[in-house]
Amino acid sequence: MATNKLYFYFTYLGYSLLAISILCLLVTLTGSNTIDHIAWGLSGIGLLMAGGLLLIFLTRANRHVAHQNNGIWQNGATSRGFSAWVLGIALTGFYVLLYWFPDSLQGLITAVEPLSRLLRNKAADQWFLYGLFYTIAVLVMGVWALLKYRNNRYQLIRTCSVIFFQLGFAFLLPGLLLAFNQPEFYFSYFWPLKYDYLFPGTVSYLLENGQALGFFMVFWGAILSFLATPVLTYFYGKRWYCSWVCGCGGLAETAGDPYRQLSDKSKKAWQWEVAIIYPILGFIILTTLLLWINSWSGGSIFGDLSGGFARSYGFFIGSIFSGVVGVGFYPVMGSRVWCRFGCPMAAYLGILQKYFSRFRITTNGAQCISCGNCSTYCEMGIDVRWYAQQGEPIIRASCVGCGICAHVCPRGVLKLENGPTDHRYQGTTLISRDAVTIL
Structure with missing residues (x-):
């Protein structure tokens, strides 16, 4: 009886911390200049992490490993219920604001200014805010995955791997590069997923501003895309990247884990998958080739056509598909919408896996x-x-x-x-x- 009461009290505390954190973040987001955005914002983030971790521990650690998925289709949050749709709309709305109305997030951006100065020696912007929230989601929900799959060595190592690459290679290292006046570079992403890393403009920028390190960055991206990827996929399949390194996969395997059962298993969904993902791969290959041809010709062949291709890809695929749809639709379409239907890197790896692995x-x-x-x-x-x-x-x-x-x-x-x-x-x-x- 005493144990049950203690469990109830801690659960109540966890939900209370989450409620207070949401209130703090809303005040930070909507409050005027009269409030201390840093105090309200960082308090909200800290309480969000504390409340989330407490509830995760209570939910997962006390449940037998054989019962981790019990009731998953009876819970509205994980079976497209009302709360799932609310969360999906909230995530989608956040991405819309992030990409096209960043000024509306200025309160939260101001709140994380000290963290940005500490890590990057640079003022915060919407992308630092996004990277911080993204990394927190992987870290907190990584604990969820570690507790849920604690009896499986493969899952424990895989989860630790995606946490390591997101925290180290996709958040801390790019920030430290900026702090030392070097180009921001994500070593865990490369073409065709990070599609602009082989665009002429990006290559020129890295070579001109990064000096010796810039040459290494270009070399790293080219080697990973055209040499390491085929070799590693031959030996280990696409899992070496999609489930162990990639930040998109890392978010799907941690924050998206409660929604993995929502993926459509129908033949029609598979047909849509094939009809969408491979043309996207072809589109980015064509765009990259057109940009290089245009660069070598001084723009005399295609004019602004190749630039239009790049802008179209960035808007429809880079922003709407990978961001708004890819994450915002987690609660209603499953955790791998982007990876399954849109990611050109997944298409590239998939061809290698199916025929040469x-x-x-x-x-x-x-x-x-x-x-x-x-x-x-x-x-x-x-x-x-x-x-x-x-x-x-x-x-x-x-x-x-x-x-x-x-x-x-x-x-x-x-x-x-x-x-x-x-x-x-x-x-x-x-x-x-x-x-x-x-x-």
Whole structure:
């Protein structure tokens, strides 16, 4: 009884901290110049982290590892209920303000000014605010993932990896580069995901302003895009990046984990996936080529056409798709909307994985009981159960190798492997129904 009362009190405290934090952030966002934005804003951020971590610990640590997904379809927040739509609208609205109305966020930007000065020796802007919130989301919800999958070594290491790369390579390191008057550069992103890193303008900027470090940045981006990516994908599949390094994948695997079951598993969704993601890859390849041709010709061939391509890609894909839709639609469409339907890096890696990789998920069809857990929790919308029932290996361009399908399988049917390429598509031998005679 005493334990239950203590649990109730701490839960009440957690929700109270979240409520106060939201109030502080709203005051910071909407308050006039008469308030102390720094005090209100940093207090709101601190209380948000404290309340979130407390509730995560109470929710996950006290629940048995076998019961982590219990009630997930009865909870409106994780089954497209009213609260999920409210959260989705709030996230979408934040992205709209961030991209097109940043002045409306000035209160919050002012609040994080001391942090920006400390890290970057530069005034805060909407992108620093976004990077800070993004990193906090990965850190706090990374604790969620660590507690939820605490009995799975692969998931623990993978979660620590995405936290490390987001905090170190995508937040702290770019800020420190600015503090030392060097070009801001994200070493965990490269073309075609960070599409402008191979644009002539960006390459020229890095070479002119970064000196020796700028040459290294250009070299790093080119090597990662055209040499390291094919080699690493050959040995490990696209999971080495999509589930271990990428910040988009890091947010999906942490903050997006409660919504992974919402991904559409229908054939129609797969057809849309193929129809959208590969043309986007082709679009960025074409745009990059046009920009370089135009650069070498001094603009005499295409004029501003290539620049129009780049601006269109940045607006429709870089902003609307990857930001507004990619994250804002988490609570209603699942955590990998961008990765599944829009990311050119995922398309590039997927082609390599499907045709030139050692990675596959093998299935032991004789052990499958068709419970459907694997398909339900596949964030990429793959009908894993169908492959398991047939005893066929899962070799799909969209698979990010997160391993959750194997984690939730009660029979150990699925196994992530980096086996030889010989007989890669060969499945386990099953006895068909027609081959059995009942005596």
